[in-house]
Amino acid sequence: MKRAVIVLNTAVLLIIFSFYGCGIADQTNSDLESASATEPTTHIVEMTGDYEFAPSSLTIKQGDSVKWVVTGNKPHEVASGPVIETEDGREGVPDGHWKTGKMDSGSFTYTFHSTGTFPYYCDSHVDVGMIGTITVQ
């Protein structure tokens, strides 16, 4: 009789644990699903051999990142700020959000934590129109 009770208790415990396990698994799955819906993404902007940012204008969500990648055989920079017309031509005015050195290859990534419109330019090629805009919503 005593042995039968122990066996029964063990069986009950096993059942409880198996349900508990299922509960944990379900919760983990739903957490992953809700996380992926709002997960920040990284957008690619190519810096081409034709002195262009491609795409030159891009709309992203707050918390997303932009990764500028040198795809051509020309070196480029990426600096945030507006571009103004002067007597000597176009000129970028750095606003301090980000500014790279000259990149022969590779990439630069910046994460946008606040909303707004962020103009940027390549310092070496701003005169030939290497200008872009990131809009963060």
Ligand SMILES: [Cu+2]
């Ligand atoms: Cu450039």
